Amino acid sequence: MSTILLIEQVLNGLQFGVMLFLMAAGLTLIFGVMGLINLAHGSLYMIGAFAAAAVAGATGSFLLAIIASLAAAAAAGALVELVVIRRLYDRDHLDQVLATFALILIFSEGTRWVFGSFPLFLDIPAALSGPVMLPGGIQYPAYRLLIIAIGLLIAFGLFQLIAKTRIGIQIRAGESDREMIAALGVDISKLYTIVFALGAGLAGLAGALVGAIQSVQVGMGEPVLILAFVVIVIGGIGSIKGALVGALLVGLTDTLGGVLLPGFFATFMEPSAATAVGSSLASMSIYILMAGVLLFRPTGLYGTA
Amino acid sequence: MTRESLINTALFLMLPLTAGAAWMLDEPFIITLATKVAILALAGVGLNIALGLGGLVSLGHAAFFGIGGYAMGILAHHAQNYTPLMEAPFLIEGTNAMPIIWLVAVIAGALAALAIGALSLRTSGVYFIMITLAFGQMLYYFAISWPAYGGEDGLSIYVRNGFPGLNTLDPVQFFAIAFVILAVTLFAAGRLAASAFGLALSAARQNAVRVETVGLSPYRLRLLAFVISGAITALAGALFADLNRFVSPTMFSWQMSGEIMIFVILGGVGRLYGPVAGAALFILLEHVLGGLSDFWHVYLGILLLLVVLFARGGMIGSLAGREVAHD
Amino acid sequence: MTEPLLDIRGLTKSFGALVATDDVSLTLRPGEIHALIGPNGAGKSTLIKQIAGGLPSDAGEVWFAGQNVTKLTTVARSRAGLGRTFQISSLAMEFTVLQNAVLGALGQRGTIWRFFSPVMKNPELRAAAMAALERVGLADHAGTRTAELSHGQRRLLEVAVALTLKPRVFLMDEPMAGLGAEGSKGLTTFLDDLRREAPILLVEHDMDAVFALADRISVLVYGKVIATGTAEQIKSNRDVREAYLGEEEAL
Numbered sequence: 001m002s003t004i005l006l007i008e009q010v011l012n013g014l015q016f017g018v019m020l021f022l023m024a025a026g027l028t029l030i031f032g033v034m035g036l037i038n039l040a041h042g043s044l045y046m047i048g049a050f051a052a053a054a055v056a057g058a059t060g061s062f063l064l065a066i067i068a069s070l071a072a073a074a075a076a077g078a079l080v081e082l083v084v085i086r087r088l089y090d091r092d093h094l095d096q097v098l099a100t101f102a103l104i105l106i107f108s109e110g111t112r113w114v115f116g117s118f119p120l121f122l123d124i125p126a127a128l129s130g131p132v133m134l135p136g137g138i139q140y141p142a143y144r145l146l147i148i149a150i151g152l153l154i155a156f157g158l159f160q161l162i163a164k165t166r167i168g169i170q171i172r173a174g175e176s177d178r179e180m181i182a183a184l185g186v187d188i189s190k191l192y193t194i195v196f197a198l199g200a201g202l203a204g205l206a207g208a209l210v211g212a213i214q215s216v217q218v219g220m221g222e223p224v225l226i227l228a229f230v231v232i233v234i235g236g237i238g239s240i241k242g243a244l245v246g247a248l249l250v251g252l253t254d255t256l257g258g259v260l261l262p263g264f265f266a267t268f269m270e271p272s273a274a275t276a277v278g279s280s281l282a283s284m285s286i287y288i289l290m291a292g293v294l295l296f297r298p299t300g301l302y303g304t305a
Numbered sequence: 306m307t308r309e310s311l312i313n314t315a316l317f318l319m320l321p322l323t324a325g326a327a328w329m330l331d332e333p334f335i336i337t338l339a340t341k342v343a344i345l346a347l348a349g350v351g352l353n354i355a356l357g358l359g360g361l362v363s364l365g366h367a368a369f370f371g372i373g374g375y376a377m378g379i380l381a382h383h384a385q386n387y388t389p390l391m392e393a394p395f396l397i398e399g400t401n402a403m404p405i406i407w408l409v410a411v412i413a414g415a416l417a418a419l420a421i422g423a424l425s426l427r428t429s430g431v432y433f434i435m436i437t438l439a440f441g442q443m444l445y446y447f448a449i450s451w452p453a454y455g456g457e458d459g460l461s462i463y464v465r466n467g468f469p470g471l472n473t474l475d476p477v478q479f480f481a482i483a484f485v486i487l488a489v490t491l492f493a494a495g496r497l498a499a500s501a502f503g504l505a506l507s508a509a510r511q512n513a514v515r516v517e518t519v520g521l522s523p524y525r526l527r528l529l530a531f532v533i534s535g536a537i538t539a540l541a542g543a544l545f546a547d548l549n550r551f552v553s554p555t556m557f558s559w560q561m562s563g564e565i566m567i568f569v570i571l572g573g574v575g576r577l578y579g580p581v582a583g584a585a586l587f588i589l590l591e592h593v594l595g596g597l598s599d600f601w602h603v604y605l606g607i608l609l610l611l612v613v614l615f616a617r618g619g620m621i622g623s624l625a626g627r628e629v630a631h632d
Numbered sequence: 633m634t635e636p637l638l639d640i641r642g643l644t645k646s647f648g649a650l651v652a653t654d655d656v657s658l659t660l661r662p663g664e665i666h667a668l669i670g671p672n673g674a675g676k677s678t679l680i681k682q683i684a685g686g687l688p689s690d691a692g693e694v695w696f697a698g699q700n701v702t703k704l705t706t707v708a709r710s711r712a713g714l715g716r717t718f719q720i721s722s723l724a725m726e727f728t729v730l731q732n733a734v735l736g737a738l739g740q741r742g743t744i745w746r747f748f749s750p751v752m753k754n755p756e757l758r759a760a761a762m763a764a765l766e767r768v769g770l771a772d773h774a775g776t777r778t779a780e781l782s783h784g785q786r787r788l789l790e791v792a793v794a795l796t797l798k799p800r801v802f803l804m805d806e807p808m809a810g811l812g813a814e815g816s817k818g819l820t821t822f823l824d825d826l827r828r829e830a831p832i833l834l835v836e837h838d839m840d841a842v843f844a845l846a847d848r849i850s851v852l853v854y855g856k857v858i859a860t861g862t863a864e865q866i867k868s869n870r871d872v873r874e875a876y877l878g879e880e881e882a883l
Contacts, residue, residue: 037431087614093431094362098570099613101563105606113600222559226442229435237431276452283450287443291424294436298427493748501751505744508735511724515732517686518722519739519797520710526744 004138009259010252015144017251018151022206023228024235024243025158026199032238033174033195034089039100040080041203041228042221043107048073048204049211049220050111053120062125066208073204074197081196086189104222112218119215122208147209154202155244162240171195175238227254230286234293236303245301250286257285309625313578317491319585320484328477336476337548338592342584343483344544349568349580350490351537356566357575358498359530360510361426362434365441366565368421369414369535371448371557373542376410378460378552385463401466403473403482406543414539415532417444422531426524438559445557459553466547473547483544487581490537495577497533506530538565567609573619582620635698636661637831638714638801643682643692645675652678654855655692660801665823665832667842670852676835677719679852680805683833684716685709697800710739715799715830719806721786723778729789730774733761736796764795768822783810788819800830808838820844843867851875 027041051072056065080103088096123129124143131139162168170186174195207221214220231250235242262278269277293301320339327335348370355361383390383399391397400406425436449457465473473479497503509516509523516523546552555561564587571586572579590608594601616623636659643656653675660666670676681687683694685706693702701709710716723732734751737760738744751757765771768788773781781789787807794802807823808816820841823832827845836842842849843863850860851872859869866872 031431037434084610084614093434094356094570094574095613095617097362097364097434098566099610101566102606102609102613104563105602105609109600109602109606113603223442226438226559230439233428233432233435233439280447280450283446284443287439290436290439294424294427299432496748496750499750499752500748501738501744501746501754501757503747504731504735504751505738508724508727508732511726512722514686514706514718515722515724515735515793516739517706518684518710518716518718519736519793520707520742521739521744522705522707 004136005259007136007138008140009255011140011144011148013252013255014248015148015151015251016255017248018148018155019206019210020224020227020231020251021151021155021244021247022202023224024231024247025155025240026202027225027228028232028235028238028240028243029171029195030199031232033171034192036085036088037093037096037100038085038199039097039225040103040107041199042223042225043104044073044077044200044203045207045221045224046111046218047076047107048207049122049216050115050120050207051204052208052211053122053216054115056122057120062123062212065122066205069204069208070201073207074201076204077200078193078197080200081193085196086192089192108218115218117218119217120211122212122216124212143212147213150209154205158240167191167194227286230290232300233290234300236297236300239300239302242300242302249289253286253289254282257282261285307625309576309621312582312621312625316578316581316585317488320487320581324477324480324484333476336480338588340476340480340483340548341545342581342588343480343487344541344548345565345568345587346581346584347483347487347490347544348538348541348565349572349584350487350494350577351534351539351541352565353534353569353575353577353580354494354497354537355531355534356569357579358503358510359506359527359534361527361531361534363437363531363534364434364559364562364566365421365437365439366535366538367557367559367561368437368441368444369418369538370542370545370561370565371444371552371554372413372417373410373539373544374546374552374556375448375454375460375542376413376539377406377466377543377546378462379454380406380409381462381466382454382460401464403466403468403547406466406547407540410539410543411536414542415536417539418532418535419528422528422535426527426531438562441557441559441562445554445559448554448557455553457554459551459555462546462550462552465550479548483548486540486544490540491577491581494537498577502526502529567605571609571612571619573621576619576621579619579621586620634661634663637697638683638833639695640679640683641693641695643679643694644690645678645682645687646690651855653682653689653852656852656855656857657692658850658857658860660831660833662831663827664847665827665834665845667834667836667846667849668852669836669839669842669849674852675855676852677805678855680716680803680833680835684714684803710797711742713798713800714803715794715797715801716803717787717790717794717805717807719809719835721783721790723786723789723793725777725779727778728774729765729770729776729778729781730758730761732778732789733765733774733792733796734758736764736793737761740797760796764792765789767795768792769818784812784815787811788815791819791822802826802830802832802834804832805835806837807834808836808841816841 023041023045027038030036030038048069052065052069055068056062084099088099128143128146130142132142132145134140162171170191174191227250231243231246234249235246261282262275265274265278320343324336324339352366355363380399381401384401389396389398421440425433428436454460467473468482471478505516505521506526509526513523542556568580568583568587572583590605594604612619638660640656640658643653645653656679668676682689685704693700696712696714701712734757737757762771765774768791770785770788770792787810791807808819811819816838823845846863848860849863849866850857851866853875858871858875859866
């Protein structure tokens with residue numbers, strides 16, 4: 001395999017990884033602060049994508065579409081938090097799983113009801129649709145490069161938010177001691193709604209950004225949600241840093257595994273068998289990665305308890 | 306008789322009565338629905354051993370359901386094509402004899418549960434939920450990307466597998482098979498819950514430190530519970546595939562895991578007959594609501610949400626009182 | 633002097649900068665009650681966890697009946713005969729009182745891998761469980777749900793479960809807490825007899841009970857044993873008066 005192709009695949013892996021990070025960051029924050037496992041996070045991803053597709057269809061503006069994805073997902077997140085999620089904080093994980101599973105059913109079928117079963121398409125703006133020339137003569141799609149940049153920028157922003165701002169301090173306090181922040185006079189229920197909406201907005205943004213590469217359809221969120229779980233298990237629950245490292249690991253493993261494993265098996269097997277074994281193993285590679293991490297660090301790379 | 310055992314008896318009799326009535330009225334579709342309830346309830350009884358008794362919130366039981374399905378699919382596929390499953394190092398032929406298929410499904414499910422459980426049970430709580438979900442998804446993608454057995458399209462089996470002395474293509478006879486297996490499993494699960502193992506497992510759910518202090522390893526108790534649970538769900542998977550004469554990666558999907566869990570919850574967690582009530586209600590809703598609207602999952606979601614938020618004991622809990630019975 | 637049954641050698645545990653236990657050594661001989669006292673935060677609960685398992689030590693060893701058990705798990709130590717009761721009741725709350733006791737009897741007999749016969753109908757286990765409940769005076773409550781017991785009754789059930797284990801050593805973490813004057817008196821009499829079955833390492837705040845029961849007392853302050861001796865020796869020890877009893881009097 002040529003170096004250029006390899007670098008392209010590494011970039012693809014990075015792009016996939018930063019998108020997973022946007023999902024995983026919200027999930028891990030919500031779990032860290034509120035102790036809630038939210039299966040419906042994938043629905044918020046889907047809502048972001050649909051909002052973007054609808055607004056892009058109506059206005060033709062990609063920028064407006066992206067803003068709409070953030071706004072719609074954050075609003076849906078805040079609404080769901082106020083109506084359903086806040087009743088679940090004191091419940092056990094089983095109740096949380098079931099209630100948020102119920103939310104998936106409602107959101108998915110509701111979206112199908114409104115938008116139909118056919119996928120929508122969100123077009124990449126013309127200015128970004130071409131390739132750019134990278135040093136070393138590598139051509140790479142400008143849009144994907146933009147996604148990587150946005151993802152890294154948001155990761156940086158989140159780290160700053162957590163480390164430097166007032167709300168970040170409250171979030172960190174909430175992760176270590178819930179009674180403590182109430183005692184400090186922080187309005188907990190407002191904080192929870194904000195954190196949930198923040199996580200939802202990030203998921204919605206990811207949905208819109210990815211929706212422009214793939215298609216926008218019902219059920220697009222759950223496979224990503226499960227990968228985000230794998231990311232969190234690898235990185236450690238509650239750790240933003242873990243989410244970033246885990247997301248990049250999973251993104252790279254998945255992308256490179258799909259490219260490299262069939263080639264690897266082809267060196268000593270018949271081509272057709274090599275493709276079969278290689279692609280099957282590649283589909284399992286991130287789970288094998290997760291199992292490996294679990295064997296040595298049951299609480300993830302950056303997990304504490 | 307307590308109220309719960311009255312309800313249980315009614316639930317238990319409901320299935321054969323429905324199937325019997327449908328048989329007399331010549332309504333094979335209803336018999337098939339009753340069979341489906343019995344099989345899905347069996348999958349729920351399996352999950353309930355891990356979830357209700359052991360407190361293990363597994364969101365990946367579709368893994369075992371699918372393994373059971375593919376055990377049936379692969380064996381029957383080779384039997385119908387007259388090709389051996391494996392030639393070296395020794396010859397393994399396909400089969401269409403149900404008892405052998407069940408045995409293979411149970412063993413494969415148990416082994417998979419042993420591997421997945423051994424890893425997942427190193428963690429607990431929300432990690433466990435995410436990891437079981439992830440392993441389920443792993444098998445889903447594996448089934449899709451493995452071309453030998455149909456990949457994404459799955460495998461069709463043209464003739465239902467056989468059981469000595471019975472005509473399994475007759476809906477009522479196949480129902481009888483599924484129902485007897487469900488009845489035997491319910492009986493065994495009831496004995497298990499009241500046994501020494503069941504007591505220790507239940508104690509480990511309530512207070513793992515206590516169990517360690519009396520010198521028992523919660524990990525081993527849970528692992529065995531997970532294996533038993535996976536084996537039963539795999540058996541249900543084999544029967545489900547035989548009912549449809551078709552197996553596909555959707556049996557491995559996370560929605561399937563969620564649905565098996567819904568059977569348990571709608572009926573009432575930790576109640577022996579909960580999955581029977583839950584599966585019956587689910588199939589009933591699917592046909593009543595599904596007839597009203599293509600989007601019946603919305604209503605199912607709302608119902609589930611209401612049950613979780615306001616009726617935590619599930620159906621049996623609401624009817625029989627909140628507390629789970631104690632000996 | 634008889635060989636100690638439990639021999640703690642230099643146990644140390646720190647959490648970050650906080651040294652919870654610092655080179656603690658003490659012994660428990662057959663037939664004795666060895667009380668461990670000290671102000672709150674002195675490291676008593678940490679020490680019990682290090683001895684019972686569940687909290688790995690940074691340094692030091694635990695020897696039990698001539699064997700080094702430092703590396704063994706909680707489960708293995710329980711099986712070897714370390715019977716523990718908890719400061720905060722640690723029971724299966726959904727179970728009846730009898731079920732909790734049967735669980736203990738089950739652990740002691742190792743008859744856990746039985747899947748088909750009803751455990752609550754096993755006469756041998758029931759008898760062992762009932763015998764333990766009778767000894768602590770909970771036999772009348774055998775059918776009560778544990779969650780419905782009073783705080784004091786739960787402490788007694790803790791002791792009863794430990795009895796079903798037939799341990800060779802008891803580790804008791806504040807069994808008197810919340811019992812009230814009458815209850816403490818009853819349990820004091822009971823423990824007084826119990827030491828003949830197996831020696832007791834007793835962490836306790838109730839000084840009347842400690843001085844009435846203990847053959848030896850060790851005083852733990854800031855993670856260090858500052859004195860070990862009989863009740864009289866401890867009462868007259870200057871360091872103890874300063875560091876510990878002094879504080880109590882000042883309160």
